[in-house]
Amino acid sequence: MDPVALQAKNLTVEFPAPEGFIRAVDGVDLAIKNGERMALVGETGSGKSVLLLALLRLLPAGARISGEVWYKGKDLLRSPNGELRRVRGREVAYIPQGTGGALNPVLTVGGQVAEPITVHLGFKKKPALARAISLLDRLGIPEASRRAFEYPHQYSGGMKQRVLVAMGVAAEAQVLLADEPTKGVDWQRREEILNLFRSLKEKTILTVTHDLWFTERFAQKVAVMYAAQIVEVALQEEFFGRPLHPYARALLAALPARGLIPLPGYAPAHASYGEPGCRFSKRCPHVFGRCQEEPPLFEQDGHRVRCWLYAC
């Protein structure tokens, strides 16, 4: 079996804007292995959610995507729509953010979880519903056989996230792409969601998050995104113990438990991405001459980092 489950090569996403095209994702190379749990972290607007959607070509029609996304020997960006529809949900599932309007408010929860089972696995309605109920039960919805007939507004935030995960795994997808599963939820729910994601053993999971607490406990590998580029990829222990990129170090130093030290300045505007030089250089405490050129992604024993400090 191919050890790499999903691989993006030179993936670039651009959106039309009054000034021309804006680059939300810029030349991303990222591979996730079978059974691996990876977290993609970065601040708001760094392009991490767009990257996740681009992997399954779920972006709005105006978006311009280039590069390759390899899954089981196929380039998903060039697959015909019908083939892609069989992959989406059936093999690679997208789990949206739980706090927003990801669930249909006028359909019962059980019906929504049963839908991918009828569509992808060819079940009839009744057995699909039974399967949906057992799935909800397994993911910790109390009294699932009754609550499956309730509507999303009767569910709490943590339970909605459970339902979305249930929909994601309903058609037995092996690769899950989860968008900010812990955004805006409180401490207890966060722990609940962490345990829920940990319970999905043997799945390949790529999650986008800015929650480092969750990342530390959940992920085996961490990728950091800054201004549309991947700036660091490392194993979890490496990232939290010995972060290399100055941005990654600043990110960790900003944690309350590690001193709450803010990084001055702001991420560069999208329009300035075309300018030469490292995109972090304006906020970087270690900036030097070479930062005028754009750094490539260097590799040091499996730890990848986009910074001239590590050029050797």
Added chain:
Amino acid sequence: MLVEAKTLSKTYKIGWFKKRLVRAIEQADISVNKGETVGVVGESGSGKSTLGLLLTGLLKPDGGQIFFNGEDIASLKAGQRAAYRRQAQIIFQHPETAFNPKWKLIRSLAEPYYLHKIPFSEESLFRRLAEVGLYVEHLARYPFQLSGGELQRAAIARVMVLEPEFIVLDEPTSMLDAITQAQIIGLLQEIQKEKGVAYLFISHDLDLAGVFCQRVYRLKEGKLQLT
């Protein structure tokens, strides 16, 4: 003592047909000194936000008393009440819902000047903006054109126009990423050092409250306890 609440209680009635009582705050005692940061942590639904609304006078308690600078706010006359409202301000969790989406930022930031009859001048507004690290160009933007961190800064600037003595911070950073969170907390600490404001910091993040606050209360099922 700047703010002191004694045996504060608040009950909500919920349900359409069958009325049910929910005790949000039960017999709570809490005090905040001048220039101090006091934390209140608890899970969602524990009554944290209700406490903030009560202490800023946006909700009326069912029982108990609130003293502001030694005066019982229930006994205040209309004019004094306005002064108290000006002195006790609140910043909410979702800055995007705290601004009128149809107004450019300048209109939202100018509003407290005429509501509280403070003489308006561009310089004083620009000074407030500079204090929170925003620029004049931000004033011409609509809320959707600003990031969460920028909007939260604008909310702080809007509150600082009134030069309050007491600000309730209702989860001001829970929707923001780690670096933006550290920036906002740093900004709040700076303002406190300069102006001597007192904060009531409502949060679900124990780590953050531990670093930011001098004293931390825990709120559980409507009851307050000092940790």
